[in-house]
Amino acid sequence: MTTTAAAPTGATRVRRRPDRVRVAATGLAGMAGLALAVVVGFLGAGLLSGRVQWGTLLTSATWDPARLDFGAAAMIWGTAAVAVLALALAVPVGWGAALAVQELAPPRWRRFLRGAVELLAVFPSIVFGLLGVAFVRPFVSSVADVPGGDSLLAAGLVLALMVLPTIVAVAVDALAAVPERVREAAAACGLQPGEVIRAAVLPAARRGMGAAVLLALARALGETIAVFLVVGRADGRFPSSVGDLLTRLLRPGQTLTTKLNGPESVLAGTSGPHWAALCALGLVLLVVVAALTALGSRWAGVGPVGHARGHGHTRRRELSGARAWRRARDRAVRVSLAACLAVGVGSVVAIACVVAIRGATGLDPRFWFTASLGASGGGIRDQLAGTVLLVVAAALLVAPVGLGLGLVLAEYARPRPARWLRTLTLTLGGVPSILLGLGGYWLFSTQLGWGKSWLAGSAVLAVVALPPVAVAVAAAVSALPPERREAALALGLRREQVVLSVVLPRAVPGLVTGLLLGLARAAGETAPLLFTATVFSGAGGLPTGVRDSPVTALPTHIFTLAQDAADPAALRSAWGAALALVIVAGALVLAAVPARRRMEVERA
Amino acid sequence: MTRRLLLASVLLLAAACGGGGAEGGDGAAGTLRVSGSTTVNAVAADAAEALRAQGMRITVDSQGGSAGGIAQLGAGEVDIAMSSKPIADSDRTAFPEVDFVPTEIGKDAVGVIVRREVIDGGVTSLNREQLKALFEGRVRNWSELGGPDLEVFIYDKEPGRGTREVLDAYLYGKGVKAPPPPQSDTYAIVGGNEETRTKLRSTPGSVGPLSSSFIEGVPQLAALAVDGVEPSPANVANDRYPMARPLFLLTDGPPAGAAKRFVDYVLSSEGQELVTRHGYLNLADLAQK
Numbered sequence: 001m002t003t004t005a006a007a008p009t010g011a012t013r014v015r016r017r018p019d020r021v022r023v024a025a026t027g028l029a030g031m032a033g034l035a036l037a038v039v040v041g042f043l044g045a046g047l048l049s050g051r052v053q054w055g056t057l058l059t060s061a062t063w064d065p066a067r068l069d070f071g072a073a074a075m076i077w078g079t080a081a082v083a084v085l086a087l088a089l090a091v092p093v094g095w096g097a098a099l100a101v102q103e104l105a106p107p108r109w110r111r112f113l114r115g116a117v118e119l120l121a122v123f124p125s126i127v128f129g130l131l132g133v134a135f136v137r138p139f140v141s142s143v144a145d146v147p148g149g150d151s152l153l154a155a156g157l158v159l160a161l162m163v164l165p166t167i168v169a170v171a172v173d174a175l176a177a178v179p180e181r182v183r184e185a186a187a188a189c190g191l192q193p194g195e196v197i198r199a200a201v202l203p204a205a206r207r208g209m210g211a212a213v214l215l216a217l218a219r220a221l222g223e224t225i226a227v228f229l230v231v232g233r234a235d236g237r238f239p240s241s242v243g244d245l246l247t248r249l250l251r252p253g254q255t256l257t258t259k260l261n262g263p264e265s266v267l268a269g270t271s272g273p274h275w276a277a278l279c280a281l282g283l284v285l286l287v288v289v290a291a292l293t294a295l296g297s298r299w300a301g302v303g304p305v306g307h308a309r310g311h312g313h314t315r316r317r318e319l320s321g322a323r324a325w326r327r328a329r330d331r332a333v334r335v336s337l338a339a340c341l342a343v344g345v346g347s348v349v350a351i352a353c354v355v356a357i358r359g360a361t362g363l364d365p366r367f368w369f370t371a372s373l374g375a376s377g378g379g380i381r382d383q384l385a386g387t388v389l390l391v392v393a394a395a396l397l398v399a400p401v402g403l404g405l406g407l408v409l410a411e412y413a414r415p416r417p418a419r420w421l422r423t424l425t426l427t428l429g430g431v432p433s434i435l436l437g438l439g440g441y442w443l444f445s446t447q448l449g450w451g452k453s454w455l456a457g458s459a460v461l462a463v464v465a466l467p468p469v470a471v472a473v474a475a476a477v478s479a480l481p482p483e484r485r486e487a488a489l490a491l492g493l494r495r496e497q498v499v500l501s502v503v504l505p506r507a508v509p510g511l512v513t514g515l516l517l518g519l520a521r522a523a524g525e526t527a528p529l530l531f532t533a534t535v536f537s538g539a540g541g542l543p544t545g546v547r548d549s550p551v552t553a554l555p556t557h558i559f560t561l562a563q564d565a566a567d568p569a570a571l572r573s574a575w576g577a578a579l580a581l582v583i584v585a586g587a588l589v590l591a592a593v594p595a596r597r598r599m600e601v602e603r604a
Numbered sequence: 605m606t607r608r609l610l611l612a613s614v615l616l617l618a619a620a621c622g623g624g625g626a627e628g629g630d631g632a633a634g635t636l637r638v639s640g641s642t643t644v645n646a647v648a649a650d651a652a653e654a655l656r657a658q659g660m661r662i663t664v665d666s667q668g669g670s671a672g673g674i675a676q677l678g679a680g681e682v683d684i685a686m687s688s689k690p691i692a693d694s695d696r697t698a699f700p701e702v703d704f705v706p707t708e709i710g711k712d713a714v715g716v717i718v719r720r721e722v723i724d725g726g727v728t729s730l731n732r733e734q735l736k737a738l739f740e741g742r743v744r745n746w747s748e749l750g751g752p753d754l755e756v757f758i759y760d761k762e763p764g765r766g767t768r769e770v771l772d773a774y775l776y777g778k779g780v781k782a783p784p785p786p787q788s789d790t791y792a793i794v795g796g797n798e799e800t801r802t803k804l805r806s807t808p809g810s811v812g813p814l815s816s817s818f819i820e821g822v823p824q825l826a827a828l829a830v831d832g833v834e835p836s837p838a839n840v841a842n843d844r845y846p847m848a849r850p851l852f853l854l855t856d857g858p859p860a861g862a863a864k865r866f867v868d869y870v871l872s873s874e875g876q877e878l879v880t881r882h883g884y885l886n887l888a889d890l891a892q893k
Contacts, residue, residue: 064784065763138806147757148807150792232792233762235785252792263668263762263795267675269698373653451637451681452665535665536645538638538652548635550663564798566805566822 019496022412028404029421032470035463036428039435042442043286046279049271057280061238063254065264070277074238076284078152078253082227083220085156085249086163091213094167096340098212101168102175103183103197104334105341114172117344121165122586123351124524126555127578129226130562131351132158134358134571137230144250150232152253158226161347163216168344170215170300174208175201192326194333207299214296215430218289222432224257225526225555229562233258256285260434261527270446282435293430294423301422358572359579367576372537372552376561376570380577385542386454386551387584390533391523393458395515398465402518403511405466406473411503422474429467436460437528444532451548457533464525465518469511476510477503509595516592520585526555536560554581636862639665640673640686641766642796643712643815644851646882648686651870660862666796671764677854678702683863685854688712688766688815692779706852707859709870710879710886713835714770714847715816715827717804722811722828725752729829736775738811741786746809757790759803759812765795770849771813774830801825813847817883841890851884 053070060071101113136157137149144153178201186200187193202209232252239248259281268274361367370379405425409418437460444456480503488498534556543549554577561574638648645666652662666686668675673685678699691704716735718727727749730738737743739758746754761768772782785791794800800814805824816835819825827835830846839845853859859867869875871887879886 062784066781067784069784141806147755147790147809148759148792148803150803233794234792236787237789247789251789254793263672263764266668266672267764269675269679445681446679449680452663530667535637535639535663536667537649537665538656538661538663544661545635548637550665560798563796564802566802567798570798 017494019494021496021499025404025407025412028401029408031401032405032425032428032466035466036424036431038443039286039431039439042439043279043283043435046270046275046442047283048276050273050276052273052276052280054280057277058284061236063235063259065268065274065277068273070273070280072256072277072281072284074236075254075256075259075281077238077248078231079221079255079257079285081152081249081253082155082159082231082255083217085153086159086220087213087217089156089160090164090167090216093340093343094164094212094216095171095209096337097164097344098168098171098175099197099201100337100341102172103201104193104337113341113345114168116348117168117341118165119348120161120344120351121169122520122582122589123355124521124526124555124581124585125162125223125226126524126526126558126562127351127355127582128158128162129229129526130558130574130578131161131354132226132230133562133565135354140250146250148232150230150252152231152249152251154230155227155253155255156249158230159220159223161351162223162226163219164344164347166216166219167212170212170296171205171209173300174205174211177208178204192330194330194337195326197333211296211298211300214292214299218292218296218430221285221292222257222289222430222434224261224432224434225559227255228258228261228527229559231255231258233262235259256281257432257434257527260285260438261530265438265441265531270442282438285432286435289430289432290427294427297423297426355575355579355582358575359577359582361572361576362579362583364576368580372557372573376564376567376573378573380554380557380573380580382539383552383554383557383577384580384584386534386539386553387523387555387581389454389542389551390458390461390529390553391519391584393455394461394465394522395519397458397462398469398518399511399515401462402466402469402514403473403507405470406477406507406510406514407499407503409470410474410477411499422471425467425470428463429471433460433464433525434527436463437531440528441531449547452533452535452550453547454533454543454549454551455546457529457551457553460528460532461519461522461525464522464528465515468518468521469514472510472514472517473507474510476507476513480506513592513595516588516595520588520592523585523588524555524581526559529553529556530559554584634862635661635663636684636866637663637665637682638684638686638853638866639667639676639682640854641670641688641851642666642798643688643766643818644686644709644853646797647709647851647870647875647878647884648684648853650878650881651866651875654874655866655869660865662862662866669762669764669796670766670769674704674854677704677856680856683855684859684866687852687854688849689769690850690852691854703857705855705858707855707867707871708850708887709853709867710851710876710884711840711848711890712851712884713816713827713840713845714767714774714813714849715819715835716811716830716847717800717814717816717819717825717827718811719804719808720824720826721754722746722751722809723826725754727751727828729832731831732775735830739771739775739786740783741788741791744788744790754809755790757792757807757810758786758788759792759794759800759807759810760785761800761813762793762795766849767797767800767813767815770847774847815884820883837885837889841885841892851879 057072061074062069062071136154140146140154141149182200182204183196186196233254234252235254237253239245367379369381371381372378440456440460444450484502488502534553535550539550539552558574558577561570564570649664652664670687670689674695676682677685743756746752776782794803797818800812801818804810804812816827833839833845835845840848853867855863876886
């Protein structure tokens with residue numbers, strides 16, 4: 001980074017010279033606030049543009065824009081149903097896998113096993129959508145006797161796979177934060193390994209395990225594109241009785257996100273009752289997801305031991321019983337935890353194999369470097385170029401903002417505001433990407449009068465990547481040994497100079513890691529691009545302008561092809577493009593591994 | 605290196621914040637933007653491909669179908685809207701300052717598409733009342749219509765899709781609001797023609813409105829006759845088939861510049877060849893009647 005040339009020495013220092021670095025960092029961090037302001041602003045402006053009858057919206061199940069009936073109860077039910085279904089499947093498996101990784105596996109296997117399950121997160125949601133179309137729909141159709149397979153159940157199954165890595169990652173972190181002495185003490189009391197988990201580790205990791213559920217729930221509620229492809233999008237389906245609940249799961253439905261991703265967002269215009277009602281849906285979604293993310297992030301960040309102490313002794317009564325019985329039970333516990341891990345790793349392997357085998361065309365270099373032809377033929381040259389352009393531009397946009405926000409979080413803000421800012425940053429990371437897309441559509445298309453534009457898409461993707469970047473920068477800066485700062489101060493450097501010469505070099509590896517991970521996620525985003533940046537065809541290669549210069553991109557290309565899955569050629573192209581996208585996202589994640597490891601080593 | 609990257613970042617940020625600014629301006633002024641119906645898209649995408657070879661820059665999109673294209677043309681976001689339904693009075697009132705000029709490029713039929721086993725089971729033609737009952741969710745089993753003992757599954761199109769509006773216009777009359785979608789369990793929504801075809805093909809007992817040319821080469825699917833009239837080319841050309849519909853390219857004012865070049869190409873013999881290739885009737889076919 002830049003260094004301070006010709007800094008005045010201490011003797012001639014001008015007092016109260018403004019700290020330009022601080023001003024710059026704060027200004028850049030402010031731009032992050034702008035992103036949140038746009039999302040909240042477009043929802044607010046939309047709500048004000050037409051009267052929203054909240055009572056009807058929340059209780060009526062009839063959605064019929066032609067008659068100005070805007071009842072969202074059926075969508076809220078659909079959203080809740082798919083999310084709960086997903087969690088019911090994924091939480092036990094995820095918790096079990098996390099326990100197996102952290103508590104049962106030999107230490108040297110831990111990193112590998114955890115990484116293996118987290119690899120699921122490398123697959124973009126559009127790939128899960130494709131899996132849903134190709135496998136889950138037919139599966140549900142044949143097993144549950146659902147015509148066609150479009151159903152809340154299918155959406156729930158797809159979501160279960162998608163939230164699994166979130167649960168495992170957060171839960172493993174929570175377990176790893178439980179001090180070793182807790183386990184040693186429990187083992188010294190004569191407890192079996194499974195009992196150690198139940199009596200000592202779990203109570204200590206309670207909050208973190210809960211955070212895993214909250215964050216997974218937020219992810220499930222906000223997911224758009226994968227659900228869109230398999231849920232059936234039928235309005236007005238609301239269970240009429242308790243007994244009806246289960247049968248409804250086997251029927252098509254609609255969720256808040258799939259409604260927003262549908263044509264109505266484009267058709268409603270950006271004012272009036274219809275648009276206001278859509279904004280109300282967005283607000284409901286935003287409030288619930290943001291609250292879950294904020295709470296989950298706080299729980300995940302809270303140290304474990306403090307809460308646990310009071311609870312340890314209450315568990316004793318459950319541990320009685322004959323020794324043989326206890327041993328058998330313990331073995332059962334361990335086997336089932338290992339089975340959970342096997343399910344987790346197995347699904348990663350299965351999905352990877354499916355993508356690799358079905359997408360074999362994606363390994364042919366000619367596929368990468370020839371243009372697509374007609375609806376489903378040819379290669380993916382332009383889509384690849386578009387995705388690379390979007391990601392590179394997003395990186396350039398997000399790097400300074402993320403760096404500034406990270407510095408504010410870890411360096412400039414006082415502890416209390418910093419905690420709030422951090423929560424806000426993580427909340428921004430949890431904002432469903434469909435809302436970012438609609439926010440971008442509102443800002444660029446309707447307020448600024450742009451057509452679809454690669455820069456608008458990049459700006460939205462930058463917002464997607466921002467939280468991981470800022471958090472990684474903040475983590476790197478926080479890990480700075482205090483001696484270094486003290487040494488720099490002792491040399492008489494001003495705060496500005498300390499930041500430039502000591503803190504910033506330290507932040508760069510964090511910036512790189514955060515960028516790679518954030519962009520890996522951004523590269524696979526689909527819904528926001530549909531509204532801001534991409535078209536069906538004709539945006540060949542690199543754009544020549546900014547405002548009315550759309551691109552084609554891999555995720556939206558797959559989205560189009562996935563809807564034409566009856567055509568074998570389209571499906572083949574879709575899988576090929578999916579493999580290419582996974583390779584791009586995977587390469588970004590893998591590139592982050594060395595940087596991440598180096599940081600961990602330095603911190604240790 | 606770092607400095608240069610930083611400079612690029614700052615410039616890009618400035619561009620993103622400043623609304624494109626002067627230098628972003630109209631860098632892509634030469635790009636013709638086409639958007640709308642997936643039915644017309646099949647032809648337009650091929651035409652665009654051919655014109656691109658001649659150096660034109662054309663983007664084609666189909667988000668939101670016909671109504672999406674019309675809304676985007678109304679908002680000035682595209683230059684040509686593709687529509688598989690005639691422009692309605694409500695469109696003109698929604699965008700009073702826009703002079704929608706339709707250019708007909710061909711014609712096709714909204715077919716009532718079913719899985720082959722339904723036709724094999726004895727349902728070959730339905731009348732208006734039967735279709736109403738079907739799409740309103742009042743028919744639960746094909747046996748009620750004299751067909752096989754098979755549950756009916758309806759795939760209806762998203763609101764605003766040309767196909768859906770043509771069906772509604774036939775069932776309920778022009779400009780009459782269709783009733784809200786049925787509360788039936790065997791009912792789902794689809795978007796573009798490709799998705800409709802895919803889902804119909806994979807669902808036993810399914811029925812949905814779909815451009816009849818989209819089922820060519822799909823042996824699992826077939827079109828029902830409506831009131832005894834099949835959607836054959838002859839019946840579509842002379843409007844005996846009740847859900848025949850013209851396909852349009854819409855512009856704001858008479859086509860001019862790049863838009864004119866595009867429209868002219870689609871109307872040329874090469875362009876009309878594309879209309880035929882996608883299974884629609886071209887203008888020459890219609891003139892013969």
